[in-house]
Amino acid sequence: MAENRESSKLTNDERNQVAQWLLQRSSNDKLQYGASMEAATLFKVSRRTIWCIWKSVAAQQALGQPIQLKSMKKGSTHNDRYVIDASKVKSLSVLQRSSIRVMACNLGVSKSLVGVWVKDKKLRAHTNAIKPFLTPQNKISRLRWSLRQLGSINKEGFIKFQTMFNTIHIDEKWFYLTKSKDRYYLMPGEADPYRACKSKRYIPKIMFTSAIARPIIDSQGKVIFDGKMEIFPFTYEEAAQRNSKNRPAGTMEVKAIPNITQNVIRDSMINKVCNFSLCYQNLVTNSSLSHFIFNSQMIPYFKSKWPSFASKNIFIQQDNAKPHIKVDDLEFLAVPRADGFNIQLLCQPANSPDTNVNDLGFFRAIQSLKDQKPANEVGELIKNVQETYNDYPPQKINHVFLTLQCCYQEIMKAKGDNNYKIPYMNKERLERIGMLPDAISISQQLFNESMEFLEGNNHADTTNVTDGFEEDYQQNMTDILEGLTHVNIN
Structure with a gap:
C-alpha cells in the first residue's frame, strides 16, 4: 500500500x-x-x-x-433542494422578507438555503429608505427646477446642463460626538471596547452649515479651485462658572447654540465676529435672538475664497427650512452686492433633498470619514469635522455635482417624482481616461416631453422656464475661460 x-x-x-x-x-x-x-x-x-x-x-x-x-x-446532487419558488416568494409581503431568518421561516426552508440563494444571486438584498412625500404641486416644482438647470445645445443636438460653477449649495447637519451603536472588528483575544455616557438620548451634538461650490479642475487634472467654501459650526464660547475635575473655573468652553432661528442664520451670513460672552447673554435674555451673532460669517468667507477669474454673479442654493432667511430679505440684500459681487439666494423645491449636493452625497461622505476619528469633547468633534471637510478630495465633490445632474435627468423622466434610481456613470474610470464630461446631456425628446407635461398641467409660463439661465451660463463660462488663460492653464 x-x-x-x-x-x-x-x-x-x-x-x-x-x-x-x-x-x-x-x-x-x-x-x-x-x-x-x-x-x-x-x-x-x-x-x-x-x-x-x-x-x-x-x-x-x-x-x-x-x-x-x-x-x-x-x-450526490440535490437540484430539487435549490429550486426557488418565485411565486411563493413574491406572495410574501416585504415585511415577511426583512431578514434571512424571517424569510426562511415563512418559506419553510432552512436559513442556510436562503443564504445560498442570496449567494447564487437568486435573491438580492435591498436597503429601502423612506423618501419625502410629494404633492402634485411638489412634482411640478421639481420638474420646473430641473428644466431651469439646462444650459446650451451641443453639436449632436443634445441639451447640456449648466456647469454650475457659480452656484453654492448650503445646508445644515447635526454631527454627534459618537454613535449609540457601532460595529468593530477585533482579534479573537482582544478585549471589547468600553463606552459609556449618562444618557443615549442626549449624546452631545453640534449643528454645522456646509457651503460647497463646484471645483474647477483643468484638463490635466490640476485643481484650480477646490470648491470648499467653509463649514460653519453653530457654537459659542462661555466661561466655566465652577471648578471641576476637567477644568478650573473661568476656562472658556465651546458649547452648541441650542436654538437655530432665522435671525441666527441671517447674522451668520452677514455680520462679523463679536464678543462671545455678550452673545451668550443675548441668547439667554433675548428670545428672538435679533442681535445674536456667532463667529462664522458666510458671505465674507465666500467673497474671500471665490476665484478672481470666475463670474461674480453667484447663486446660493438653500432648502426651505423655517430658520432660513427668505430670498428677498432686506438685510441680506444690502450686503452681497458690495465689492462687485451679485449674490442671490435661491430656494430649492420643497421636499427635495436630492437637489442639494450636501444632502445628495457630501454629508454622508464626511460623516463616514469623521466617524473614523475619536472625539471625547465638543472641541475635538468640531476639529474632526473641519479636518474631514478640508481633506475631502475636490475630485469627489465634482463627482457629486455630476450625480446631481443625473438626478435632474431622472426627475424629468419621472415627471417630477422621486421614485427613481440614480444611474451609474463609472465616473472614476471616465476621469482616469480623460473622458469625464463637465456636464450631463439630455435628449431633445426628453426636454419636449417634460415641457408638454407642464403644459398639460395648465402651466402656461413654460415657455420662459429656462429664460435667464442661458445668459448666466454663457457669461460664467466666458469668465472662467478668460481666467484660465490669464493663469496660463489650458
Missing part, C-alpha cells in the same frame, strides 16, 4: 500528471517493468489506481484521442 495522502481522491490535474508520467515510461503501449510500483510510491496511491489510470490512457490512445482524464464519480 502507498503512504497515506491528505485526500484519498485524485483531482483531475493529478490524474493527468500520473498519465503523463506513465506515458514517459512506456514503450509500444506497454509500461516499463516496475513503473507501476514507482508511480504508486511517487504519487502516494495504490497500484490498482495506477493500473486504472493506465487502462484509461491505453483506451484513449487506441481511439486516437488526446489524453485527458476526468473523474467518473458524479457525486
Whole structure:
C-alpha cells in the first residue's frame, strides 16, 4: 500500500500528471517493468489506481484521442433542494422578507438555503429608505427646477446642463460626538471596547452649515479651485462658572447654540465676529435672538475664497427650512452686492433633498470619514469635522455635482417624482481616461416631453422656464475661460 495522502481522491490535474508520467515510461503501449510500483510510491496511491489510470490512457490512445482524464464519480446532487419558488416568494409581503431568518421561516426552508440563494444571486438584498412625500404641486416644482438647470445645445443636438460653477449649495447637519451603536472588528483575544455616557438620548451634538461650490479642475487634472467654501459650526464660547475635575473655573468652553432661528442664520451670513460672552447673554435674555451673532460669517468667507477669474454673479442654493432667511430679505440684500459681487439666494423645491449636493452625497461622505476619528469633547468633534471637510478630495465633490445632474435627468423622466434610481456613470474610470464630461446631456425628446407635461398641467409660463439661465451660463463660462488663460492653464 502507498503512504497515506491528505485526500484519498485524485483531482483531475493529478490524474493527468500520473498519465503523463506513465506515458514517459512506456514503450509500444506497454509500461516499463516496475513503473507501476514507482508511480504508486511517487504519487502516494495504490497500484490498482495506477493500473486504472493506465487502462484509461491505453483506451484513449487506441481511439486516437488526446489524453485527458476526468473523474467518473458524479457525486450526490440535490437540484430539487435549490429550486426557488418565485411565486411563493413574491406572495410574501416585504415585511415577511426583512431578514434571512424571517424569510426562511415563512418559506419553510432552512436559513442556510436562503443564504445560498442570496449567494447564487437568486435573491438580492435591498436597503429601502423612506423618501419625502410629494404633492402634485411638489412634482411640478421639481420638474420646473430641473428644466431651469439646462444650459446650451451641443453639436449632436443634445441639451447640456449648466456647469454650475457659480452656484453654492448650503445646508445644515447635526454631527454627534459618537454613535449609540457601532460595529468593530477585533482579534479573537482582544478585549471589547468600553463606552459609556449618562444618557443615549442626549449624546452631545453640534449643528454645522456646509457651503460647497463646484471645483474647477483643468484638463490635466490640476485643481484650480477646490470648491470648499467653509463649514460653519453653530457654537459659542462661555466661561466655566465652577471648578471641576476637567477644568478650573473661568476656562472658556465651546458649547452648541441650542436654538437655530432665522435671525441666527441671517447674522451668520452677514455680520462679523463679536464678543462671545455678550452673545451668550443675548441668547439667554433675548428670545428672538435679533442681535445674536456667532463667529462664522458666510458671505465674507465666500467673497474671500471665490476665484478672481470666475463670474461674480453667484447663486446660493438653500432648502426651505423655517430658520432660513427668505430670498428677498432686506438685510441680506444690502450686503452681497458690495465689492462687485451679485449674490442671490435661491430656494430649492420643497421636499427635495436630492437637489442639494450636501444632502445628495457630501454629508454622508464626511460623516463616514469623521466617524473614523475619536472625539471625547465638543472641541475635538468640531476639529474632526473641519479636518474631514478640508481633506475631502475636490475630485469627489465634482463627482457629486455630476450625480446631481443625473438626478435632474431622472426627475424629468419621472415627471417630477422621486421614485427613481440614480444611474451609474463609472465616473472614476471616465476621469482616469480623460473622458469625464463637465456636464450631463439630455435628449431633445426628453426636454419636449417634460415641457408638454407642464403644459398639460395648465402651466402656461413654460415657455420662459429656462429664460435667464442661458445668459448666466454663457457669461460664467466666458469668465472662467478668460481666467484660465490669464493663469496660463489650458
